[in-house]
Amino acid sequence: MLRIKRTLLKTFAVALLAPTLAIAAPTPPDQLARETVQTVLSEMDGRRDELRKNPQELYALINSELVPLMDLPYMSQLVLGRAWRTASPEQRERFQVAFKNMLIRTYGNGLLSFDGSQDIEYQPVRAAEGAEDVTFRAIVTTDDGQKTPVTFQMHVVDDEWKIYDGSVGNLSFVTNYRGQFNSQIRNGGLEKLIERMESRYNNGS
Template identity: 25%
Template sequence: MFKQVVAAAVMVMGLSSLAHAADEQAVNRKDPYVMVEKAAQLAFDDLKAQQPQIQKNPNILKDIVRKDLLPYVDYRYASYKVIGRNLPKTTADQRNRFVEAFKNYLVTTYAQAFTQYKDQKVAFERDSLDDNGRPQRIASVKARIIQPGGQDISIIFKARLNSKTGEWGVYDMVAEGISLLSSKQAELEGLIRQKGIDSVIETLKEKANESITNKSADGSK
């Protein structure tokens, strides 16, 4: 069930294609709600348009994720959260290599989730604002995946304001109450403590290099 709701979350957060260059410029990173909603709208159009190519070569989804999703994901902040209490014991080089490996691992994870795309519809809600009508430094963008004939799925995208750039980046997705970031932190923080960060980096690299399987085509994975 967790993999299914994460797949739905990733599909909502899939972002615009570089083929939509003009639209990409219109994605406003100064407002987390506008950013996620606009990006999601562009994503569904892009995924739908590329389905014939994706069916033939699912690894195209990795390219889509790299171009369309990563610019709006704060993967460095997420990486540091995953390293957790091990962070002070790491060198700058180890942290940089972990961030790069974790980023590529996310690309593969998200790309595989995109194979669940079935032209679902999405409804968004806004979280509470501060006294000046602005979102807090951490914003929750709530969404509901509407599945005809099935139960709707509740998704919350957690976004963080970068105080230096004034732009927002998504760092976590909470699907039906389950945090993707927390689950990865629980999984990898312990491995870093047991085997060392260098070993975990190599494991992430291996997982990142795995090919995407088109689930809708064979239904076996």
């Protein structure tokens, strides 16, 4: 009888722990990126004209589906570079919000150009077992045969894979934005940059 009780207790304990263990294992980075992109494109399918006329719906879609896949704090640190170290906590927070809104608009509008005529070939992630920093690659082929490589740099944050950099062609968007922001910071300072971004991207339009 005691043995039966112990068996039941072990079974009950495993049943309780199973969901926790499943949650603790992060979704593979290539699967996560592929499924997220396909979800966004599927949501846009047949609605592109509507989304162009109602951009807030587009931005809400990108915010709910793509933004959670990004490591915005780390990306913000990378693109600001030296200015991040001297920024106040308030400036860092304000910059992250404005930067997120900028990304939502930039890449949301970019994804509207995918009308189904493009073919996306997702390539397997090649990384050592247990790696926590990987490169996810895809090839986008247009209907005229032009191929464009797309990459995402991903790492593990709190048991989840997050994007912290990427490129279309050969240009890293962190490198690109860092060059733009550093130039503006040199000319007017970090506060002016943040105010300009807030005025442009935080107004809900």
